[in-house]
Amino acid sequence: MKMTTTNKNKHMKKTIFSCLMIITTIAGYAQTSAANLEQLFKEETPKIISWRRYFHENPELGNREFNTCKKIDASLKDWGITTRIVAKTGVVGVLKGGKPGPVIALRADIDGLPVEERNDLAFRSKAKGEYQGNTVSVMHACGHDTHISMLLGAAEVLSKVKNDIQGTVVFLFQPAEEGPPGDEEGGAPLMIKEGALDNPKVDAVYGIHISSSGDLGKIYYKPESFMASSDWFTIKVKGKQSHGASPWKSVDPIVVGAEIVQALQTIVSRQTDIIKAPVVITVGKFHSGVRANIIPEEAHLEGTIRTLDDQMQKDIHQRIKQTATKIAEASGASAEVNIDTKTLVTYNDPKLVAKSVASLQKAAGGAANVLPISWQTGAEDFSFYGKKAPAFFFNVGARSPQLTAAQSTSHHAPEFMLDDSRLDVGMRAFCHLVLDFANAK
Numbered sequence: 216m217k218m219t220t221t222n223k224n225k226h227m228k229k230t231i232f233s234c235l236m237i238i239t240t241i242a243g244y245a246q247t248s249a250a251n252l253e254q255l256f257k258e259e260t261p262k263i264i265s266w267r268r269y270f271h272e273n274p275e276l277g278n279r280e281f282n283t284c285k286k287i288d289a290s291l292k293d294w295g296i297t298t299r300i301v302a303k304t305g306v307v308g309v310l311k312g313g314k315p316g317p318v319i320a321l322r323a324d325i326d327g328l329p330v331e332e333r334n335d336l337a338f339r340s341k342a343k344g345e346y347q348g349n350t351v352s353v354m355h356a357c358g359h360d361t362h363i364s365m366l367l368g369a370a371e372v373l374s375k376v377k378n379d380i381q382g383t384v385v386f387l388f389q390p391a392e393e394g395p396p397g398d399e400e401g402g403a404p405l406m407i408k409e410g411a412l413d414n415p416k417v418d419a420v421y422g423i424h425i426s427s428s429g430d431l432g433k434i435y436y437k438p439e440s441f442m443a444s445s446d447w448f449t450i451k452v453k454g455k456q457s458h459g460a461s462p463w464k465s466v467d468p469i470v471v472g473a474e475i476v477q478a479l480q481t482i483v484s485r486q487t488d489i490i491k492a493p494v495v496i497t498v499g500k501f502h503s504g505v506r507a508n509i510i511p512e513e514a515h516l517e518g519t520i521r522t523l524d525d526q527m528q529k530d531i532h533q534r535i536k537q538t539a540t541k542i543a544e545a546s547g548a549s550a551e552v553n554i555d556t557k558t559l560v561t562y563n564d565p566k567l568v569a570k571s572v573a574s575l576q577k578a579a580g581g582a583a584n585v586l587p588i589s590w591q592t593g594a595e596d597f598s599f600y601g602k603k604a605p606a607f608f609f610n611v612g613a614r615s616p617q618l619t620a621a622q623s624t625s626h627h628a629p630e631f632m633l634d635d636s637r638l639d640v641g642m643r644a645f646c647h648l649v650l651d652f653a654n655a656k
Contacts, residue, residue, distance in 0.1 A: 266367055266368075267363075305390045322421070361613065420604050424609075460508065496521075563608060
């Protein structure tokens with residue numbers, strides 16, 4: 216049966232009308248979903264601030280975050296998220312979305328530092344812990360309390376919209392980012408060793424660090440090398456002991472050690488192409504001797520190396536060893552050099568960064584609030600995750616508008632303080648990254 220022109224026109228109008236209705240309906244769903252998500256963010260923000268203040272008042276040292284672990288684990292279970300304990304006190308949560316898709320990991324570190332808090336916060340820490348055999352004060356002096364809280368907020372929100380998630384979300388609450396005690400294993404390497412990224416296998420991993428100097432609520436990022444590797448070195452100089460009144464009978468390890476300290480800086484200033492990437496060599500400890508009138512037999516130096524390029528890291532190691540040993544030999548002493556790698560270069564996968572920036576702009580309220588920055592010489596064990604999957608680590612500013620960047624308090628300092636009123640930006644970032652990932656270009 217042939218269709219008349221009139222019937223064709225009626226059919227076409229009906230088809231167009233149906234398509235418009237479908238588009239309108241889809242648009243309506245999108246608007247409703249966005250409105251619902253915004254409402255969830257607003258409801259979650261006071262909770263994040265409350266959690267942050269609880270964790271700030273109750274910090275625990277690395278590999279000893281027992282109560283922190285219990286609280287995180289219980290919260291995730293309350294929201295229907297499957298959990299398991301790894302790396303002594305770490306928590307891995309797994310949330311399966313309503314649709315098939317990639318596996319996205321979100322990471323927060325949970326440990327405090329052996330620092331005595333000095334400020335007038337109502338929720339300042341009075342906690343104590345054991346560090347290197349001594350009872351010490353404990354403080355969240357680097358903002359890990361905010362990281363826990365932002366990720367908990369994201370976990371609860373995502374659990375409420377899990378049917379809209381394409382794929383699976385893995386929540387990584389990691390202990391001992393500041394380093395495990397003594398010879399214990401810990402931190403990101405132990406999380407990885409115990410399968411935190413393998414069950415299920417993660418396709419991408421994101422992490423956030425709060426910034427006490429960054430503008431409140433703004434996000435800062437850099438593709439490729441972002442944060443430095445961290446190596447700790449020890450140099451033991453062995454000379455010959457004698458009376459301080461007759462130094463010619465000695466081989467003075469203090470003088471040799473002092474020469475080594477000075478020469479290490481020429482590795483940076485005269486031997487390294489710092490146009491390629493910056494390098495830092497710092498001697499933080501120098502110990503020798505027991506009396507003013509005795510030239511001792513040994514001197515011990517300890518320090519840290521920061522590099523932003525893997526090949527430069529290897530080169531610096533070799534130059535430090537050569538410099539110390541040759542200076543010692545020239546004076547008739549000997550030098551033993553040991554270098555321990557604590558973290559790798561934190562490398563942000565350029566393709567993942569490009570794919571993620573639009574989501575960060577949503578979270579921070581526009582492109583003007585998401586800013587590229589230069590590399591940083593601080594270090595992060597988040598860097599190890601980047602060896603297992605594409606990774607992206609970025610900062611969220613938390614400096615009070617009443618302060619300039621110069622007035623902000625330093626991380627790891629007793630006076631460390633943050634403005635926690637915009638922690639929702641970190642939560643929003645985590646959620647948008649997950650919800651947008653499968654369709655992001």
